[in-house]
Amino acid sequence: MTKPTYTDYFFDEPAYNTHDGGYVPLEEPQTPQQALRIPPLLKPDKETATDTYYTVEAQAGETQLLPGAKTKTWGYNTTLLGQTLVFEKGKHMHIALKNSLPELTTFHWHGLNVPGPYTDGGCHAPVYPGETQHIDFTVDQPAATLWLHAHPCPSTAEQVWHGLAGMVLVTDQTEAKLPFPRNYGVDDIPLVLQDRRFHENNQWDYDADYDPDGVQGPTPMINGTINPYFDVTTQRIRLRILDGANRREWRLHFSHDLPFTQVASDGGVMPEPVQFTHLMLTCAERAEIIVDFGSVKPGETVTLYSDDVPIVRFRIHDYQREDVKLPDHLVDIPDPDVTPNTPVRKVVMSGMDEQVMIDGKKFAMQRIDAKQQVGNVELWDVTNTNEMDGGMVHPYHMHGTQFLVVSRNGHAPYPNEHGFKDTVGVNPGETVRLKVWFDKPGVFMYHCHIIEHEDGGMMAQIQAYTPEEPNKTYKLMDMDTLMKAVAKERGIDVKDLHLAGMSSYEKMGMQM
Ligand SMILES: [Cu+2]
Numbered sequence: 001m002t003k004p005t006y007t008d009y010f011f012d013e014p015a016y017n018t019h020d021g022g023y024v025p026l027e028e029p030q031t032p033q034q035a036l037r038i039p040p041l042l043k044p045d046k047e048t049a050t051d052t053y054y055t056v057e058a059q060a061g062e063t064q065l066l067p068g069a070k071t072k073t074w075g076y077n078t079t080l081l082g083q084t085l086v087f088e089k090g091k092h093m094h095i096a097l098k099n100s101l102p103e104l105t106t107f108h109w110h111g112l113n114v115p116g117p118y119t120d121g122g123c124h125a126p127v128y129p130g131e132t133q134h135i136d137f138t139v140d141q142p143a144a145t146l147w148l149h150a151h152p153c154p155s156t157a158e159q160v161w162h163g164l165a166g167m168v169l170v171t172d173q174t175e176a177k178l179p180f181p182r183n184y185g186v187d188d189i190p191l192v193l194q195d196r197r198f199h200e201n202n203q204w205d206y207d208a209d210y211d212p213d214g215v216q217g218p219t220p221m222i223n224g225t226i227n228p229y230f231d232v233t234t235q236r237i238r239l240r241i242l243d244g245a246n247r248r249e250w251r252l253h254f255s256h257d258l259p260f261t262q263v264a265s266d267g268g269v270m271p272e273p274v275q276f277t278h279l280m281l282t283c284a285e286r287a288e289i290i291v292d293f294g295s296v297k298p299g300e301t302v303t304l305y306s307d308d309v310p311i312v313r314f315r316i317h318d319y320q321r322e323d324v325k326l327p328d329h330l331v332d333i334p335d336p337d338v339t340p341n342t343p344v345r346k347v348v349m350s351g352m353d354e355q356v357m358i359d360g361k362k363f364a365m366q367r368i369d370a371k372q373q374v375g376n377v378e379l380w381d382v383t384n385t386n387e388m389d390g391g392m393v394h395p396y397h398m399h400g401t402q403f404l405v406v407s408r409n410g411h412a413p414y415p416n417e418h419g420f421k422d423t424v425g426v427n428p429g430e431t432v433r434l435k436v437w438f439d440k441p442g443v444f445m446y447h448c449h450i451i452e453h454e455d456g457g458m459m460a461q462i463q464a465y466t467p468e469e470p471n472k473t474y475k476l477m478d479m480d481t482l483m484k485a486v487a488k489e490r491g492i493d494v495k496d497l498h499l500a501g502m503s504s505y506e507k508m509g510m511q512m
Pocket residue numbers: 356393394395448449450453458
């Protein structure tokens with residue numbers, strides 16, 4: 001039987017961010033095309049048969065993005081975004097987290113199955129300017145495209161906007177046997193989708209662009225490249241696409257309506273390949289797709305669009321013919337039974353702008369909102385109540401777990417939601433049922449991944465506990481410590497400190 005090629009985006013069109021009053025449409029850059037930047041692979045400090053040592057340095061710098069002045073940017077081991085880390089499954093990683101920025105940051109491993117809250121790197125794991133901290137963990141999850149980004153509440157959005165986002169590739173023996181392109185930089189390409197507004201002198205100005213529903217810019221920036229092209233020298237390429245934007249959804253399609261095959265989602269390879277002509281990603285979601293240019297002649301250009309704006313041009317060169325048919329079944333995804341006598345958890349995302357909340361509350365760093373025993377498999381019903389003006393899609397993300405999507409309003413999930421996910425777009429008026437379990441203990445956040453919503457309080461946290469230590473206490477960050485630290489870094493008085501994310505709390509008359 002021929003498999004279907006899906007031709008729609010699945011999400012609720014009236015809730016697309018295009019309908020948001022503050023929507024900033026993408027515009028095609030008028031600057032010359034440039035070769036797509038490929039983030040280099042980060043060289044380990046040391047590697048043995050069992051252990052790998054990396055130093056990840058958050059640093060400030062300048063990047064030539066547009067003709068003329070360079071843009072002040074931040075990055076990991078580079079001036080913008082990051083060098084790509086490779087984590088081999090089964091190996092023990094030792095990572096030095098070095099902060100060479102003028103302000104505190106955290107190193108959050110989005111999608112990585114590590115203990116919370118310190119290794120996970122959310123807001124409770126600050127690394128102060130000039131300091132280095134060390135984490136170590138064993139990689140024990142399937143091959144996947146994950147990412148590293150800053151997560152210091154309530155400045156996550158601003159720091160990611162400055163450029164603190166890097167790719168993390170988990171590799172394993174199962175994925176290695178599949179007929180996927182995996183020659184990094186040649187036919188296996190990370191694609192970080194972001195958008196920015198350039199102000200005077202080619203600079204970014206987060207405060208000027210601030211919108212509590214998420215900061216956007218008109219200029220697509222792909223791997224930190226404005227108006228990129230990529231030279232294709234193989235029949236097939238694999239794109240590891242990350243929606244690394246603060247707010248923007250990307251509605252992707254190729255010229256010629258060229259179909260493509262999604263083979264992996266957030267948490268790794270999907271049980272079956274799914275063929276599309278259109279794909280929407282919400283913030284922080286990843287999709288690995290394989291594009292076969294076998295129907296395209298050398299010399300032609302295939303363009304990747306978001307809506308009707310070109311974002312990457314693929315210039316097709318001579319390639320060796322290589323017709324590969326993917327197997328119908330790629331990997332086995334476990335589907336554990338729900339632990340008996342566990343109630344269905346309810347999570348409600350509500351509001352827009354400054355009113356965003358989870359379960360009627362804004363995030364509080366010292367409050368544990370839920371507890372779940374490590375190893376228990378539970379159903380979580382995540383509801384987006386937000387229906388004003390058509391509402392908006394909230395991308396719901398959980399730290400510390402790769403979950404399964406069970407259903408959407410009682411119906412089957414989308415065809416590319418049969419693998420592990422850590423972020424799922426929830427439509428207005430919809431309840432998405434998840435199957436959630438934690439392998440590691442700790443305090444983990446769950447939140448909307450429109451980053452300004454998260455900073456604005458659409459976030460909560462859960463303690464995953466072991467039966468031996470049901471009430472283990474963790475040193476959690478507090479607002480007083482944070483405010484004093486940031487004020488000191490800026491050389492100002494605490495009372496004069498303004499962090500964009502706090503304005504949501506202030507406008508609601510609430511404390512963080
Ligand atoms: Cu949201």
